[in-house]
Amino acid sequence: MTNTENLILDLVEKHGRERNSLMPILQGVVSQEKFLSEEAMIAIARELDLSAADVYGTASFYTFLDTVPRGKNIIRVCKTISCHMRNKDEIIGVLEDQLKIKVGETTHDKRFTLLTANCLGWCHKGPVMLVNDEVYPEVTPQKAIEIVEEFMKKNN
Amino acid sequence: MEQLQLKKVDIIFGWDEKLTPIDVYDKTIKKSPDSVILDMIDSGLKGRGGAGFPTGLKWKFTRNEDSAEKYVICNADEGEPGTFKDREILDRVPEKVLAGMAICAYVIGAKEGYIYVRGEYNFLLKGLQKKVDIFNKQLQERKVDFTIYLRSGSGAYVCGEESALFESMEGKRGEPRNKPPYPTVAGYNSKPTVINNVETLVYTSEICRMGPEKFKALGTFDSRGSKVFSVSGDTPIAGIYELELGMQLKDFVEEFADGDAKAVQIGGASGHCVPRKKFNETVIGFEGIPTGGSMMIFNSTRSMYNVLHDYLEFFTEESCGQCTPCRVGCQQLLKGIEAVKKGEKPPSYLEDLKKLTLTMKIAAKCGLGQSVANPFISIVDNFKEEIIY
């Protein structure tokens, strides 16, 4: 059995095989593997007795349940109005330069994916970004670079 | 920080050592469920998520349903741009939210409660889970058959719509349902459900703590009590403030803006934009412009075209996509203002688009599509030149 299948069996064990368990299971896979691979969606469909298209349709509804390959670290820069007013474009620009990718892309070494997100709920402390589940309010271009550098240094 | 002129209130984040949330719970369940409902109705508390449905009635309707299975759900899918108060509440006073849920469960007869936290707030979950565990244990010790669980979203604004939230909890796409039936009759798992906003639940426990009279004494006839506001945009003091409802917008602007405010967006992207010339006549509350808490200030350097464009882009992406007026309407509005800006459509096209938003307002399936008219019409009407040129 593959790692993915094992992971899904564990998640199913924990959350159950009901349709109501689908979200926690999808979230569990994404938190480990960063996205839902074809293999993962099929395994989930099998365990929950759903069609693969149904699993895909549900997952793809949710912005954070990616169904395309993502890097180990996912950076999401808020693009909604108050962060826009506080120069989120500048943040995105420096991150694009630093990572040498455009928004929506993943670095060649698969360590970083750069995305934008709709309102992250830090309008008083914009611009804000999430790296994985961690939040970084009031980022400046300099701080953004440092944050990513920290992640680069980490052995992951 | 400057001294505030507006009446600041300290209910939500205040802490009464003599009467902690679990004490409030203990005190409240000595009363009959019906008398708790009467207190809620008497307090005049309306939902703080934005829609403003009277909380006491919601509890009463659900209590009256005959079902062995009922649920209390805390809507913490705070996604409205410009709103960030629920995160702060869950971070700082989660016990009050939990007490509110438990009181509600007592009133309606629920055995399970859920907090649905938006995926953007995943960093809160660990801490919150600890508080939930402690609280569940306290309930267990009291032999109360009610347990609270955490659920999280995964990045979908529309899941803040209550029936979409149920769908999501049921493992489906977060598509709003047809109404009726309403949640009080058929909510989560098609069972009678009370779904309240985070802040509303805190107020319910606070009303139980201090009595409805003290709460009612705040605010106005139509807008009882206080409210947590999320203030952002062009303000030197962005942040969270609990204020009495029913205040004048001009007072708010005086207090919070940078002296150069040309507009305030009340109620987030789905709310209304009030231009400077109407600051004097605008009341914030159910008798005027209601808000889930978002107050976003724009000064004269801002392009209202960009503001509207941002909002429309947001709705275009965050529409669930199932109903025609919203899915296609949002795209038409977004592309429409772009076309006018580029001169590909005449300025009069904005009138066609306004008519379209009026259709969306009455024909879309849920509040998301229905509310796009609010920002669109209020911005286009008040800042037409900025949209066209």
Add this chain to the structure above:
Amino acid sequence: MVNLKINNIAISVEEGTTVLDAAKRLNFRIPTLCNHPDLSVAGNCRVCVVEIKGARLLAASCATPVSEGMEVFTNSEKVRIARKHVVELLLSEHNSDCTKCFKNGHCELQELASEYRIGDHVFLDLVKSKDKIQDISSPSIVKDNSKCIRCQRCVRTCAELQAVSALAVVHKGNHQSISTFLNKPMNDVVCTNCGQCINRCPTGALTERNYIEEVWNAIYDPKKFVVVETAPATRVALGEDLGIDVGSRVTGKMVSALKKMGFNKVLDTDFTADLTIMEEGTELLTRLKKVIVDKDETVKLPMMTSCSPGWIKFQEHMFPGMLDNLSTCKSPQQMFGALAKTYYADKVNIKAENMVVVSIMPCTAKKFECNRPEMRDSGFKDVDYVLTTRELAMMVKQAGIDFDKLEDDHYDSILGESTGAAVIFGATGGVMEAALRTAYELVTGHEVPFTNLNIKPVRGIEGVKEASIKIKNTVPAWSFLEGVELNVAVAHGLANAKKLMESIEKGETNYHFIEIMGCPGGCIGGGGQPIPTSPEIRRKRTDAIYAEDMGMTLRKSHENPEVTEVYKDYLGAPLGHKSHELLHTHYKARKRY
């Protein structure tokens, strides 16, 4: 009862009635798109909105139950504006190149656009160029996202009626669309090709892969000898697309039209339906003997019918562990093709390579079936082209034939004779009934113990039907069956099939023989039948099928003289060597996801 007013007219209806249905009773037609009588309520297209006095919002009438004292307006100013907006919005995301669309003239959106006189588009064109690339990977179904209006009727059909869910709603907002798993091509997913989605698609987003030009080319090719076969269910539905009432039997007119169109021979799939009964009935009895007498554990019961290619593919995907239960008989269509290019070609002295076999089917899965690699036992592709009932109607129109005025004509011989047992293949329970009529008589020498041979328990619209027949007074060869209670079951629509299969899988049942048809109502409700469909329309077609049966002189497959002849002349005996070679097949497990 609930009292309400619609357009100021009072009406009383049962509680739970929708506003839409209540209005219908007063003859107020409210347009709908996402609503369908076979499916759950969606309420998402919003074209059926109405105004309710005192309500802030318009209500989707399909999703709103009536309430006491309600006052509804179906054509107020607000309603009209909103409805027109909705149609305009749908058109703005729809590839409105109607003149080039296969559904031109049969499109519900086009009808609404015409009704509301939508002139120049008010709104911007939102059709994405990537959506204009049609998915033609499937030999049965063409998917064209640029025509899709997201009503989700196909998604609900695939889930609720067929339990397949090959199609799903994916993504949200402006990216929302109807898609397969990971947007894979239709031929690479669990789609059974049943075409039920096509029957319920209001636009041209889902259509059959049509072979009209190929068939005309064959007809016009002087070197080709073009033989056409017609399935049982086509003769009770073709008229619907040619201006004749639902439920009319048009067998003779259909034959006449096909002859006028230039087919060299007009033959009948009903003939091979009778032949199927001989083969399948014998197969059943043989299996029973092996199980009961020989105690052969490799032989599987219940035996399952194999006429429906949608069902076959469903089983190959979903229940691959039970493929040995499937009858090895090819479907009547494929038996026909295999015999046409061998036995028949010899008889009419035509080289098989010059023969083109066209079949007219109520089915889209048949298009897939004729392309299966196993279906070349004649040494050629046994059936060259499969046309749906709808495609045939189009060709009749193209040929300028005034269908209604045609005189009845007769099928050519040979391969044109049939019995009532064959025609009832077209309705759910029909194969079972035909098989029982023959098997019972074979085993006992007496007719089945049902009035007028009508085995009522296996008829009707119930999703899963069961029946038991006690076998009495057997002839010596079948004496081991004396006193055996033969248990049978019938399911139609794949959701019902799934239920039945699951109970069999769990060992909860004791069936000997089951009939499964992929489509609701059986072939009369097939994915290639005229659109629209509804329980009412399917009931009328079913009635016509049984009327056709009652009108036949011969009503038992084993009495078909041409069948007797083909065994005498060519095949030998049922399940004989030649039969095995031409009339039987095998199945393959397919991926479940």
